[in-house]
């Protein structure tokens with residue numbers, strides 16, 4: 001939800017008769033959030049959008065199940081080691097979760113042959129590797145490596161993958177995810193001092209209605225998956241108007257902030273949901289006071305568990321990580337840089353790090369998938385001989 005968009009043919013007013021070819025009445029489809037109080041989109045279909053068979057249970061991606069609770073420690077998972085292949089929308093493997101949030105990794109190798117609706121949550125993807133087209137009922141949205149890709153809860157879509165390997169971080173948020181309210185002015189525009197502008201976000205582009213042959217729909221609701229048959233192609237929308245739609249945002253379009261001395265990581269905030277902050281670490285100059293310590297200070301953020309998904313570049317405070325690494329530093333114990341990193345940062349003027357950070361309220365649990373790719377030496381790698 002970035003701003004109101006309008007595409008295609010629309011009637012003069014909402015909820016009035018809108019005829020198509022031959023005088024046939026088109027069908028309004030209101031997609032509303034927070035009941036009827038939140039952002040919404042109205043799409044106009046050539047045919048009835050609610051004509052699907054009753055659902056039958058089917059398999060989707062695994063529900064997050066807790067592995068036996070380990071002791072509290074800093075942890076590191078190498079997601080490149082996961083075999084998370086399959087159809088794009090259904091291939092994700094959950095690694096860490098709370099009751100409101102699931103963090104997964106997907107490495108799909110097949111385009112979807114069904115449409116997918118996540119009826120439980122918003123999905124935020126970060127494309128570590130890969131690209132393709134998100135094809136939704138509101139139009140086509142190409143995406144590429146290092147894009148964020150946001151798919152709002154309830155939007156029918158499928159992925160067509162490009163011919164490149166895919167490796168995605170997937171954040172599934174049951175609380176509404178979007179632009180932090182502080183980045184908007186009272187009219188809803190992104191403020192001029194926000195870390196991005198309206199032009200940085202890409203919306204789907206509506207094509208002319210076409211008869212795609214896929215007739216299978218998979219819906220996730222209540223952490224269960226249902227499959228139903230469609231009587232016609234859902235891509236029969238002639239126009240839509242509203243603020244609920246998928247969008248893409250290239251992480252390198254994030255405008256970083258730098259201070260004379262080290263600023264807290266919240267200055268890199270990109271998206272938020274109740275109980276979640278998503279932050280972007282992008283290449284940038286470092287703190288510019290002559291005696292600044294550019295490396296992050298050891299700290300206890302006592303309310304939040306901290307995850308970092310590493311994309312590329314040397315991360316100032318960490319070693320032993322690789323693209324696709326996911327570190328988990330839980331609240332309850334302090335964390336900080338690796339031995340030597342603090343001292344080595346003195347005098348550094350620039351970082352090339354590229355990473356996504358998730359600050360999560362509530363104690364994250366981990367799944368067996370995470371355990372299977374854990375770097376067991378990570379916690380002890382922070383010790384130095386005294």
Ligand SMILES: [Fe+2]
Nearest residue numbers: 299306329335
């Ligand atoms: Fe931290």
